[in-house]
Amino acid sequence: MQNILASGFTLAIVIAGLAAPSTQAQQAKRAAPVIEKVKGYGTHFQTSDRCVACHNGISTPAGEDISIGTNWRTSMMGNSGRDPYWMGSVRREVTDHGVASQAIQDECTICHMPMMRYEAKLAGGKGEVFAHLPPDLSKRSDQYADDGVSCSVCHQITSEGLGTRASYVGGFKIDEKTKPGERHEYGPFDIDKGHTRIMRTSVSFEPSQEKKTIQSSELCATCHTLLTSALDAEGKSIGELPEQVPYQEWEHSEYKDTRSCQACHMPRVKEEVPITSVFGEPRDGFSRHTFVGGNFFMQRILNRFRTELGVQAQPNEMDAAIERTITHLQSEAAKVTVKNVEIQGGRVSADVSVENLGGHKLPTAYPSRRVWLHVTLRDRDGKAVFESGHLNPDGSITGNDNDADANKFEPHYTEITRPDQIQIYEDVMAGADGSVTTGLLTAIRFIKDNRLLPHGFDKTSAAPDVAVHGEAEKDPDFVGGGDTVRYSMPTGGAQGAFTVEAEVWYQPVGYRWAMNLRKYEAPEPQRFVRYFEAISPASAVVLARASVSR
Numbered sequence: 001m002q003n004i005l006a007s008g009f010t011l012a013i014v015i016a017g018l019a020a021p022s023t024q025a026q027q028a029k030r031a032a033p034v035i036e037k038v039k040g041y042g043t044h045f046q047t048s049d050r051c052v053a054c055h056n057g058i059s060t061p062a063g064e065d066i067s068i069g070t071n072w073r074t075s076m077m078g079n080s081g082r083d084p085y086w087m088g089s090v091r092r093e094v095t096d097h098g099v100a101s102q103a104i105q106d107e108c109t110i111c112h113m114p115m116m117r118y119e120a121k122l123a124g125g126k127g128e129v130f131a132h133l134p135p136d137l138s139k140r141s142d143q144y145a146d147d148g149v150s151c152s153v154c155h156q157i158t159s160e161g162l163g164t165r166a167s168y169v170g171g172f173k174i175d176e177k178t179k180p181g182e183r184h185e186y187g188p189f190d191i192d193k194g195h196t197r198i199m200r201t202s203v204s205f206e207p208s209q210e211k212k213t214i215q216s217s218e219l220c221a222t223c224h225t226l227l228t229s230a231l232d233a234e235g236k237s238i239g240e241l242p243e244q245v246p247y248q249e250w251e252h253s254e255y256k257d258t259r260s261c262q263a264c265h266m267p268r269v270k271e272e273v274p275i276t277s278v279f280g281e282p283r284d285g286f287s288r289h290t291f292v293g294g295n296f297f298m299q300r301i302l303n304r305f306r307t308e309l310g311v312q313a314q315p316n317e318m319d320a321a322i323e324r325t326i327t328h329l330q331s332e333a334a335k336v337t338v339k340n341v342e343i344q345g346g347r348v349s350a351d352v353s354v355e356n357l358g359g360h361k362l363p364t365a366y367p368s369r370r371v372w373l374h375v376t377l378r379d380r381d382g383k384a385v386f387e388s389g390h391l392n393p394d395g396s397i398t399g400n401d402n403d404a405d406a407n408k409f410e411p412h413y414t415e416i417t418r419p420d421q422i423q424i425y426e427d428v429m430a431g432a433d434g435s436v437t438t439g440l441l442t443a444i445r446f447i448k449d450n451r452l453l454p455h456g457f458d459k460t461s462a463a464p465d466v467a468v469h470g471e472a473e474k475d476p477d478f479v480g481g482g483d484t485v486r487y488s489m490p491t492g493g494a495q496g497a498f499t500v501e502a503e504v505w506y507q508p509v510g511y512r513w514a515m516n517l518r519k520y521e522a523p524e525p526q527r528f529v530r531y532f533e534a535i536s537p538a539s540a541v542v543l544a545r546a547s548v549s550r
């Protein structure tokens with residue numbers, strides 16, 4: 001099937017697979033355009049295809065392609081409306097809390113399909129998920145939905161309320177008062193009149209300098225602060241969970257005064273470069289729109305199942321982005337050291353220390369992320385005589401109670417003496433009945449949160465939203481900047497010299513999180529489980545490694 005984007009620039013997109021999930025969804029889909037008839041609908045945003053016409057075709061003097069649109073469309077934000085894990089997860093929530101389906105779909109689109117949802121709200125409606133899937137790109141609302149966290153969302157966010165509770169959970173405000181045709185796209189630079197006119201004539205938005213706002217971490221905090229309301233069977237709220245709070249973690253760290261979200265996630269170009277391919281003059285302080293983060297796993301899925309998912313980034317661009325994410329993880333996320341190796345009484349013991357180099361907890365944000373230690377003791381022949389934290393091809397970790405049984409999990413350890421004890425840095429959620437859950441709207445609290453703290457983070461003075469939970473709270477060497485674990489490993493009579501190998505692993509979507517979707521017999525969760533299984537051997541990477549022989 002071919003669709004033509006209703007814009008000056010024609011794009012052919014092939015969308016296949018994914019049959020419409022139900023007749024109910026199809027009815028909703030037919031009804032969707034009614035909202036498009038509301039006066040002013042569709043004037044508040046432009047889709048990215050309009051912007052990239054001028055903001056692509058840019059490279060550094062060394063030849064690196066830093067085209068804004070090309071970089072952005074490989075990012076998770078450029079694909080937030082196509083993310084199959086998100087879709088599977090929304091389906092799960094509306095299945096678990098059926099009576100609240102409309103409210104849930106509205107909530108889940110605030111940040112993942114922000115243009116569609118903002119316009120719907122202004123028009124007196126609600127955000128919908130399945131009515132826009134798969135997108136019919138002849139419809140304005142579907143174009144908005146498909147374009148995810150697009151250029152003209154971030155670039156229209158005003159300073160109103162930034163950094164306050166009202167701005168969180170996607171509570172950013174754009175300029176709703178100024179007449180269409182006179183609105184602005186804010187940026188860090190001072191642009192002269194001639195240049196502002198060129199852009200305004202083309203897209204009806206004028207570039208305008210708002211350096212403080214666009215460069216603030218508080219801008220990112222709007223969507224990156226997710227406080228979820230847990231629902232009971234009747235769809236009534238029974239409590240609040242700080243599901244994603246990287247900004248608050250950052251605020252309690254030493255990076256608050258030294259590095260913004262942008263500083264790490266939009267790496268600067270050193271040289272002066274133009275910011276547009278037309279009438280661009282060299283400017284100092286160009287920020288790459290790579291939004292490099294940690295989710296190489298979903299980038300792999302998007303690339304491999306690109307046709308079914310309607311991905312626009314080209315395969316070579318996506319390959320480069322996956323590479324970039326992994327390089328970022330392997331150079332900027334963590335360090336590990338092995339110290340104090342001792343051999344005594346049939347055991348080899350060692351201290352394994354892991355350092356968090358990032359600006360918030362490691363891992364941070366979406367609670368399916370996990371980091372763990374893989375420690376192996378080898379004898380003189382290189383044979384493994386002890387191993388804790390081995391990754392299996394199906395994406396599970398040998399000996400992890402949570403992967404074997406959804407109701408259990410590994411505690412935080414200070415000392416590990418058996419192979420079935422694994423140090424996993426993660427947050428584990430519980431529902432009102434106290435049982436372990438991966439249901440975002442079922443969870444009311446964390447029963448474990450030993451994610452590695454960033455430098456400067458004092459756990460004793462941390463606010464409840466970013467608090468440490470479980471045994472790590474009392475572990476004296478679990479502090480801002482990292483953690484140390486003592487490994488005491490039986491040699492089983494093997495002969496030295498011994499080698500202690502330590503690796504820090506990272507997996508964006510933990511095995512349990514994927515497997516818990518299996519019981520939902522709807523197309524989206526089933527499809528995601530299929531993708532997970534196809535990718536699982538490549539679902540985790542090593543962030544750092546070290547070894548000591550004695």
Ligand code: HEC
Binds near residue numbers: 155185192
């Ligand atoms: C017809 C070409 C053209 C199109 C299309 C276009 N722009 Fe621009 N844009 C420009 C020019 C020219 C400048 C100024 C370049 C300069 O002076 O260095 C600019 C500057 C900007 C800036 C920097 C503003 C600042 O003050 O730092 C932003 C942000 C921006 N554009 C966003 C967008 C967005 C979002 C879209 C799509 C809605 C878009 N542009 C579409 C030509 C265009």
Ligand code: HEC
Binds near residue numbers: 087107223295509
């Ligand atoms: C306040 C904004 C916001 C809202 C509201 C929101 N999300 Fe998200 N969601 C995010 C952000 C930001 C991320 C990425 C965080 C990260 O990469 O760790 C994310 C990530 C996810 C992921 C992981 C995607 C992946 O590829 O790994 C899933 C699944 C998800 N959200 C489901 C939902 C569901 C279901 C809802 C509605 C109940 C929802 N989200 C509502 C902001 C939001």
Ligand code: HEC
Binds near residue numbers: 048069077215262285
């Ligand atoms: C998630 C938010 C976000 C999205 C999405 C986004 N930008 Fe930006 N953009 C920024 C921020 C933040 C800056 C300024 C960074 C700084 O100066 O520290 C910026 C800077 C710019 C600039 C100035 C040149 C530069 O790179 O520093 C232009 C032009 C621009 N963006 C255009 C675009 C276009 C076109 C798109 C869509 C293809 C887009 N942006 C998508 C947040 C965003």
Ligand code: HEC
Binds near residue numbers: 221261262266
């Ligand atoms: C309009 C809402 C919105 C705003 C504003 C926003 N984000 Fe995001 N961001 C998202 C969503 C939604 C996702 C997750 C998409 C998914 O996984 O499907 C995300 C994901 C990310 C990721 C995760 C990538 C990965 O690989 O795991 C990074 C990094 C990120 N955003 C950085 C930023 C930065 C930096 C800013 C501020 C300049 C910002 N975001 C502003 C909504 C937003």
Ligand code: HEC
Binds near residue numbers: 261357
């Ligand atoms: C000192 C550098 C640094 C700063 C400052 C920083 N980050 Fe990160 N961020 C990282 C690194 C490294 C990763 C990859 C490791 C990880 O996932 O934690 C990352 C990952 C992320 C992810 C993806 C997490 C995942 O695993 O899915 C999100 C979302 C994110 N950061 C948001 C933010 C926001 C919002 C801010 C500002 C409040 C911010 N970051 C500030 C370095 C930084």
